[in-house]
Amino acid sequence: MTRIFGIAPGLEEMETLARAALAHLPEQFAAHLGHVVLSVEDFADETLLREMEIEDPFELTGVYEGLPLHLKSIDRSGDMPDRIRLFRMPILSEWIDRGDETLEHLIAHVLIHEVGHHFGLSDETMHLLEEEAR
Template structure:
């Protein structure tokens, strides 16, 4: 069952999830924007979020003058996998943390070990 939620309310949940990330970690997020979109591109259907950029662990001397990395949180797929408002809150939190972890260079295998599937 899909949960109905307006885009503005969903964006507020993303902001709340970001507010729960420790300030010490957020201070380390560099050259990265976090955006909410309704859905991923058709070739990535089903994704809940996406990190698009160069992780901090792979940046070297060459990393200069580039556009910001992007963390994309996809509203409609998240709503589609949730049954309740509380499920949406939890899934948004998990997805935001998951994508920020990719910015820090943490891969999916390690995230799975940590319980962020």
Template sequence: MEISRKDFNAAVREAIAGLPQKFKDALQNIAITTADEPTKEQLESADVGHGELLGLYQGTPITKRGFSFAGELPDVITIFRGPHERVCHTRKELITQIQKTVLHEIGHYFGFDDAYLHSHGY
């Protein structure tokens, strides 16, 4: 399933816009970006094995930030287009997966680990 970069970026923006307001209000000092493919360094840092890296959170979860956190560079969430295209077969499946990936990576920002997120469908 292929999607244009423009449509992919729009789907990511829509996934963010669809978040409950209380979660959007809590997102501070974070950038959410897109990329076609993860870099070698991103793949190594995520340790995904043989699977596809759909998204990546890089930063300090809010549950681990102390008083000295002020002035830090923003955390970054990157959502990857190519891996989404490879794991999805229909446009509906792709849009749903983008939404799940965005929620999953934002979950890391809020301090949830992969085991917890996967057990809750993200």
């Protein structure tokens, strides 16, 4: 993405990029994401940061909130919908710090990480898969 210096993408543009990344997921994954709510916010709220024991809001680029697929059952009705929240300012900060990849690639990376949680993968498993893919 070519960007004029000094102009950062807003929430709507970041959401558009995230939805484009979702649209490129293989069908076997995308088929299980239809009810997952996607939102982009500037930062995680204080409650979430406290729950995750994160002091610096720039340390959290995204979060999956919900019950992983392998734990869902017919007995669990009335739960809030699963959601993936991406945090614009931490993503932009990481993008600037890295300097070696496109914003689209970083957004896709964060989104896919959160999608992995929806499928029940741990952070450790996702890191191992990423290493194997290199």
